[in-house]
Amino acid sequence: MNSKHNNLHQKEPYLFLSPFFILFAVFFLFPVIYSAVISFSDWNGTGKFTFTGLDNYTFLLTGDDYFWSSIRVTSFILVFGFLLQHLIAIPLAILLNTKALKGRSVFQFFYFLPYIFSAVSFSMFIQNILDTNNGLFNYILELIGSNRVGWLTENENIPLSISLAINWRTIGFNTILYLAALQSINPAMYEAAEIDGAGLITKHLKITVPALLPFVFFTVTISIINGMQVFDEPYTMVNNFANGVVINKAGLSTTLYVIYLLKKTGKWGRGNAVAWLLFIFIFLFNLINRKLSKHFDID
DSSP states (O other): HHHHHHHHHHHHHHHHHHHHHHIIIIIHHHHHHHHHTTEEOOOOOOOOEOOOOOHHHHHHHTTTTHHHHHHHHHHHHHHIIITTTHHHHHHHHHHHOOSSSSTTTHHHHHHHHHHHSSSSHHHHHHHHHTTTTOOHHHHHHHHOOOOOTTTTSSTHHHHHHHHHHHHHHHHHHHHHHHHHHHTTOOHHHHHHHTTTTHHHHHHIIIHHHHHHHHHHHHHHHHHHHHHTTHHHHHHHHHHHHHOOEEEETSSSOOOOOOHHHHHTTOOOOHHHHHHHHHHHHHHHHHHHHHHHHTTOOOO
């Protein structure tokens, strides 16, 4: 009797955990495996399932210029819209962490304010500002004697415009994160550096930057994931991105990777191959990020 009671007692934790594992298997593990299998097929969701091996991946990597063009445009927005903002967010966080700055909480609120709004509503706001005919930016350009600029209509301006909008919306979020990290640094370290005669720049180079590096690599990882999957801002701001592939003067597309994936609706095999390649790209970018962190002995 005691033996049966002990066995039941040992199984109780697994019984309580079983709902999670069941839901995890049904709603995550199975769809992931199912998607991987479909990526090796020529299937549109109905009809005969035809296994094609690596044909989808081979076509995307060697025979589809639009695929690589979408990678190029997405990488541009990843770098200029998501990654470079860290070079601005860190100095802003240092400035906001300065006790001599009056009204720091007010500045923190206004920096963070754009992030409060949803990506869609903020993108619509930016779309109105950058409108070719009635936008505020072009109105200012006309006042100073310059010509109107097609911020969201000329292919060469679209990635830059989206990058600026993303910076405006998310830089405050990263600034607040870095500010929280800065406040975890022991002030006694700065006081000791001052006693040793260290100046402002030296203190930040010797204390602030090394203390922030582990956090920097974490936030950069998040930015890489968000940058490669960016969708809301371009889809809302630029009708061309949403309606299909736009051909520029060089004969290549100026669409984004996730929107390129969206256009594969109805081609389940190739669409899932695009999705898995996105996962591989994100994994490789983060692997490089991890290698850099190990290079700087960051754990």
